[in-house]
Amino acid sequence: MLATMGALGLAPTAEAASREPVYRAPRPGDFTLTGRGAARVVIVGGGIAGLATAYELGKAGYDCTVLEARDRTGGRNFTVRGGDSNLDLYGNRQTARFADGQYLNAGPARIAQWMVTLDYCRELGVPVEVFTNTNSSAYIYNEKAGMTAPVRYRTAKADVYGYVSELLAKATGKGALDAELTADDQERLLEFLRGFGDIGSKLAYTGSERRGYSVDPAAAGTPGVELGPVPSASEVFASGVGRYFSFEFGYDQAMLMFQPVGGMDRIPAALTREIGGHRIKTGAAVEKITDKAHGVTVTYRQNGRVRTIDADYCVAALPPNILAKTAHNLGPAVQTALEACRPSSAGKIGLEYRSRWWESDHRIYGGITETDLDLAHVWYPSYGHHGRRGVIVGYYNTGASADAYAQLSPREREARAVAQGVKIHGEKYRTELVSSFSHHWRQTPYLEAAWHSLSGGPDAPVFDPLNKPTGRVYFAGDHLSYADAWQHGAFTSARKTVTALHERVLA
Secondary structure (H helix, E strand, O other): OHHHHHHOOOOOOHHHHHHOOOOOOOOOHHHHOOOOOOOEEEEEOOEHHHHHHHHHHHOOOOEEEEEEOOOOOEOOOOEEEOOOEEEOOOOOEEEOOOOOOOEEEOOOOOEEOOOHHHHHHHHHOOOEEEEOOOOOOOEEEOHHHOOOOOEEHHHHHHHHHHHHHHHHHHHHHOOOOOOOOOHHHHHHHHHHHHHHOOOOOOOOOOOOHHHOEEEOOOOOOOOOEEOOOOOOHHHHHHHOHHHHHHHHHOOOOOOOEEEEOOOOOHHHHHHHHHHOHHHEEEOEEEEEEEEEOOEEEEEEEEOOEEEEEEEOEEEEOOOHHHHOOOEEOOOHHHHHHHHOOEEOOEEEEEEEEOOOHHHHOOOOOOEEEEEOOOOOEEEEOOOOOOOOOEEEEEEEEEHHHHHHHHOOOHHHHHHHHHHHHHHHHOOHHHHOEEEEEEEEHHHOOOOOOOOEEOOOOOOOHHHHHHOOOEOOEEEOOHHHOOOOOOHHHHHHHHHHHHHHHHHHHHO
């Protein structure tokens, strides 16, 4: 019967069930059929994990209250629009001056097809569009490797694949693989390399249309001029461009990828709407979590006043580095686990331009330029094509580079980022600039991390206290998943916690 229902689209198919664990959301019937009542739950942290917890529990009628220290929900899901303001821990206050319709996803900005984040977008009615993660027309620029000008992604890829194919073909022809492959296998390999590297029957890479054109093919009389000259294999390998191609093979980075139409914060906005604004207290900084025999008391400060809230259960969904600084009676093992979650640094700057010169002059529509500069990555917007304005992510950097930019004033960050970008894009990168907004997560109050590094992964013994309740306090967050830094990790962690809490209440 289950198989028949699956064929009719009324139940998950065996294939779907094998891809991911089955999640069953709580529902009112769980209580009406058992004669039990829903519990009262206080959720500390209004990021994706906290909101998802409240949303899922709310489906069964739990009385949930979300306490969020900042003035907005979403946590690291933060979309910056004109008028948005932010004060960092260095004392820098910025107010975005982006035009209507322009925005910067300062936190998460892309969603892979397999992630449950897309399921929530569907369920919540959040429309999505393609996010261009890889674009053959974007650039690679490795200044430290001696490059004096950027090279198109397609050109670099053609050269690397071409020379690798030629070298492997030559090794095969000289018998280097005789011990590894049969004669038939070697011929099949050569056939593959001819197409993969475009090395032809002579098994030599000399360049081809895959590199691009200096004059594009057009009408009769204009067959196009293939890009040249072709650098040597030594020059190609020395440039270091090949290090970027594995990026597109990553399971969490492969195209197609998606983004919500209008900004990533459409997701927490939809969750907030479904939960109900009256159940969410913003500006409520938690100061203490006290587990008791028959409930939990949470002490928080809001509008200068210290308040308390009592509940049957608590879900701590705030960043572990922040919870580690919050008073609690959850024991030394929990504290040790929290302190073992190491915060990481990341930053972005949004550069708004009065024209979309990257489209008109460089023929780049979305995608990412890779560099060995302290910018790391430059993102072109995947929305608003052919519009009047646009916002480029002028850097998306991590670690020491992010920390170095964070220590600068916003104006200095802009100047440094633009000076580096001019090397790649030319003077319009400076002259067409209208405004900027930079954001660094280690300096964001109540978050102070872009994501977290857990040595050994979330199932390592030191993190056991966070993967189970301590008394009546549960934990949730993307750090307690194998998809840290992704909303998918926050959603799946919340589902795991919701399931455990609900089973306990029903029992």
